[in-house]
Amino acid sequence: MKITNVVWGFVLIIPPVALATFRFNVGTDYNSYIRLYNMLKGYNPVEFARIFVADIMAQEPLWYLTNRAAFLLFDSEIGMFFLSSLIMIIFVVLGIRYFARHISFGYALFVFFMLHYNMSFNAVRTLIAASIIFYALRYILERNLFKYFVFILLATAFHRTALLAILFYLVIPVQNRTLGIMKRYSYYFLILLTPIVLALALRIARMIPIFDKYFYKYSVSSFGLGAGFLIYVLPFLTPILFLKNKISKIDNRYSVLVDAALFHLPLRYLGYFTEYGHRVEVYISMIYIVLIPLSIRSLRYLPSRVGLTLYYTGVLLFYYIYTYIILLGHETYPFYFISGF
Template sequence: MFGYIFILSLTLVFASIFLVDESYNENDKIKKIYLILNSIALVIFFGFRGPFTSDYINYKEYFELYKKISILDIVTTNVPQEKGYVLLNKIIQIFGGDFVTLQVIIGIIIIGLIFREIYKESSYVWLSVFLYVIARQYYASFNITRQVLASAIIFSGSKYLYERNFKKYLIFILIATFIHRSSIIMLPFYFILNMKNNKKLNLTILAGFILVFENIKKLLEIITKYYFKSYSASSFGMSGFNYKNIVLPVGILLFVMANRYLLKLEDDKKANIWVNSVIYFAFFNLLGTKIMMIERIGHFFLPYSILIIPLIIKKQENMAIKGLYLILIIFLGFGYNYFSLNNSGYDPYYFIFNSIN
């Protein structure tokens, strides 16, 4: 657990300048320096990790397989993974890179895209970075790399979601679909996330959740029959996951809805989208208690939670409550980091160098 505690603590060490003088939160130069420092640390921690997660070896074996396949074959024949991801493997190989090089490049892309949006949209960049590290997506990228990479690509196109520019947003969805096919689900959510969040919508979502929750296995049988044909009821991830995994998404949802009064959603389209995203982040994680694979869909909505929480903190005018919120987030963040990772498939962390005999 030391590695995870260290990397999370590092985000706060780098953030100390913001805590000393709040005006630095508006200083673009300092924000860039902070994000660059964290990017370097997080990319190294991601790119040079050892093979301790279940999918690491699978990804590495596929990387070796693609050495035997030409670019023409990748484009014209069926390959085990999405063609965009396979082509990325092949490009790294053409330039002489190995599997670790691929991981470093993917880390740069994911962190770069996420941090670019944090820089543009976050009220407190340091808090968004802290939340990003504890919110499971960063560590999930150690294992479900393609899913998280696809999520980062779509998140980077959020400008067009906010502007309701469907054609340009569609480009990001299509690119992401060539990394992970589940990205196609964001097509209808372009319209759904832009719906005005109010009591009527939230009740409709609740009713829809109950209906889907009770019939999820039947719905999944239909979906896997036509789209994800490689999955069956006996496949890995088709059973429910541990209930402790819903603590964070449900906790974020409750926090956002409890402080929703601070957000003038009728005048703030971005905040409206962020609130809706938090709801669907919890929605898909709760469904994951029945079918684990469905929880992965939540990663498309998760990044917006690291934007809405800092906005709520900023809009809280009561300094005592604001300070209390920050202390609780940091304290609970470290607690959740330990709770979710200790004795999990991610623990212990070790670098690739330590796994080489």
């Protein structure tokens, strides 16, 4: 059985990793990653160690190590794209595997490919970090703060914004019933006040050195809810919220994941305040990889399951076509392979 799992693991991993590895000029920041790789490979070990130590607190040291490993193992930027996509896909597959007895593994992968895979051709570091956070969701369910925090630090070493994921742990209910009710409704209230809360939170984030690169310049002029904000969130989130009780019957711990999914509202709205702010939504939108299949599984009657499956399939296909093909999001179309490959 274990050998079979390994074989299927390779079958699942190889195609998306190969596609990401042998692409040519696909992804908005494709050339930026190549320039960074070429810069890093020019350093001797002593110079690289100095940069690594200097960036432990200020930058993303594991991304430097990934580039260095690509140089030592492959001596090519292709190796860098290979290692980065391999790391991401492994964490995604292992993250899905944790929930495999309650969801369709294939449909969970379909959700990932429709929502996030193309984005990984551009926001490489962010998607690696998000895949690590996705893997670490198990530690929220298990209430293991130490392990969850360790994986947050690991993700932060690829992209510092992953520190935001520490907030997801706050949705875990407390034992005291009265305090639990107060905490839950306070959380819902803050979500409803997203525009005001974010305006204040960004002022604070701007004063924290580790975030200054991302939030040094922001605008609070867009103080109302935009249609785009709702369109990108509600089609995914609404059925899940309505089915929360049914999802909880599969495993009562899963209600925590539904509550955590509400973070999609403020994180998506962040794009109204700061350039590229909407990218951080990926840290929580990856939760749909399991919540969408769970919502389908929660329905007892086959016609209802089929109906919800068709609904989500249509929504996901529309999102993919509209975001990546029509709007050319992350510049992943048209797709080109490495010349001559």
